[in-house]
Amino acid sequence: MSNGTKERRFVSGNDRITVYENNLITLTFEDGTAVERLEPRRLFPVNLLSSYITLLDKEGREIAVIRELTDLDKDSREIIRRSLEDYYLVPHILRIVTVTEKYGTLHWKVETERGIKEFDIRNRNHDIRINKDGCVRVRDSDDNRYVIPDYKRLDKHSRNYLISDL
């Protein structure tokens, strides 16, 4: 860029991604240079799940950005996918078991693919957000996230709980 901005580097299909440790990865460029200990993070964790994944180093500096997961070869893609899965724990709510309310705070007991979980929702307007496509994002009082991929496909019981809160 002419005005002195650092050019953003995008990961190309010929770059390789290997596991460094846990959810950290090593990025090896086509020319053989490698950067270790990178953490893949989504730039749009809500709206774009498999595109624009930034790779940050220990200091939080951006080394490169993966435009689309599909740009990568199959192994690299799998590593990134698993790393993101570790980093972003957003359980799917399969069923709302009970909803109770106390002093304006909602208490939800839900069944997720990771098991039963109970949590509080402080502000039903801000913390339960419903998308046009039926996807509902829930944030609990501890800032954990949950998602209902399509509330229309919940059982009637859960749907009634949800609708009465919206």
Added chain:
Amino acid sequence: MDSEKFILKNKSLPDEAIPVIESMQRDGEKVLFVIVGDLTLKGRYAPTALIFTDQAAVRCDSGEVSRYLYKDMTEVESKRMYGNATLSAVMPNGKREIFFRYTYAVAALCDAAALFINHLNNGADLMEENAIMTVTFERALSVCPKCGRTLLHPGAECIMCRSKIKIIKRLSKYITPQIKTLIVCIILSLITTAMSLVPPTITGFIVDVVFGTSEKSNIGILNTIADMVGPDTMRLLFTMIACLLFTYILQYGIGIVRSYLMRTVGDKAVAALRSDIYRKAQYLPMKFYDKTSTGSVINRIASDSSTLQQFMLRITQEAVVHAFQLVGIVIIMMTLNPHLTLLSLIPVIFIVIATRIFSKKIHPYYRRIWRRWSSVFSTLSDTIPCIRVVKSFTGEERSAQRFEEKNNDWLQMDLKIGKLATSFPQIISFMVTCGSLIIWGFGGTKVLEGDPAYSAGLIVSFISYASMFYNPVTFFANLSDSFQGALASTEKILDILEAEPETHAESHVVPDKLEGKIEFLHVGFSFDRSKKVLDDVTVTINPGEVVGIVGTTGSGKSTLVNLLMRFYDGYSGEILVDGHNIKNFDLSAFRAQIGYVQQEPMMFSDTIFNNIAYSNPDATVEEVLHAADVANAHEFIARQPDAYDTVLGERGVGVSGGEKQRISIARAVLKSPSILIFDEATAAVDSETEHLIQEAIDRLIAGKTTLMIAHRLSTLRRANRIIVVDGGKIIENGSPEELMALKGKYYKLVQIQSMTADAERMREEERL
């Protein structure tokens, strides 16, 4: 006397002034306008007048008439003091003499009058100056000249004196699309009302014919039914019960349909009205927002529109229903028994009077409660946001006590009104019941006396009718109150709906890509005509120049930018961009070419991505990322857990002022404007953040015409030209080196600021 009506004046003339004016007019002097004052020269409140003719100003004050020829007065000056103000002039004897004294109520007019005399003495055209005064008078009117009602804001049209048809026409726009449904509603209302009138007659029939001894009632249709049923009283009873059931079903069934339709009509009308006000509010000029608080605009959209809707529905529906009910009941009662009717109407008179007295009495209480409540609320909104200050000065107990006091005030007032408010309905019910006692007493006697015109059934029906009578009566008794409320709301709503939107000139030149040459030619501007904010500013800024604008607070530097952005159009002189008058540009296309970064960046409560993309909703993801890079914002955004999907303004979102500023710079980058304006963009951030922002600004301004308003001169190191504004005038203009050599105001500012910077550096070094 007639000519007096046509004289321009701010209030009705005091009596003593009228003969003075008349005698002057007889002498052939032309009376132009009169300022009716409120303070004598000695400082007592009394109506006074300052009559302006084509030759002189004539003062009528405490029975004395003094005449001041314009040509005798020099340096006419209006001076605002404390609670009062004076007009003075240097008289032929060389001394300054005060010739008019007044309160602030007429100060704006007197300011203009001072200019009027001075301009005339400088050879200005009389008619032209008079025209300016006419405008000033119109703007200064804070009460309606016809009815004396206080207006919404000075110069507003009086809603009481406006043609009511025009108002109705204006509002009917929202009702007419629903007109068919409304007519259906009214018809249904009439049916339900008619149905509600039936049961008392049937109950009367049951008492008389079924239980009693009468063979016939005086209602023809019921007799026919009785004939068809036959002599079996049990069968007749159940037939009558069936009749009652039928009318109830009809009445309440239709009632459901009607209520639903009414709701639809009302909701649709108010939704349309609300959207219209909001849309209009978006296009109103900044001038409007200067004189109207944003809170009041919000209130008008949110609550005044529903007040109005409720009233419209009341008028179109309830009024019709109640009127019909009233007439219906009176007719039925009269046909049943005229004597008893008149008798049973006696309590109505008392009830109407009692209701009027009650609502008059309770109204001020409600206002007091409301005021107490708003003072409780303001204590809340004062202290909670300032909790840091409260704690740091250990004011917790004080503020708790203050709140308790206010809350107690509210409690006392509410308890006080409680007695009145709860006893009134009981008293009314008591009176209604007493009304029935009259009917029992009078009618009962007649029945026992064997008067053929009276029967037990008649009395039973009468009591039912009489009790139905009070609903519509109290409705009409209270209608005027809700009319007043609706009128106030209408006034506020029309103020928005009828305000002039931002001016769009006839020729819409759509600028393709501006070079960025800016010229101010003899630009003058004043918010209220009294004080010039900008005075004859002429300056040329060439494409690609980076111009720093410095000056003290209130010197007019922000106004310079506001005029360029076309937030205000009422200036004299011309502003040209690329040689075109900016008033000829298409407003939105022109603004699209300007990137504007404010001191306090405004963020919408939306995702960071959408906040950046606000300037260009069609931008691709990568364009937004690039803009964030240029603005030095990407890194901190990526550090947020939700990155670009972070919703600003939510709990737990830690975005600092400097970070918001960088988001707003990214917004400006994405717009890729030809002209950039920074209004104190780094005034509110620490020096490290300032460095990051400065870096971002440096990248952004490359090759673009840039105006930078700044207090901190360090912000202006990239500027190749500095303009120093003071008192609405450009006092210095040149490269930083030139201005330093000039040793003027800029030099002084640099000296002061580098001294503080040195001191800071020394302190810094000491710490190390």
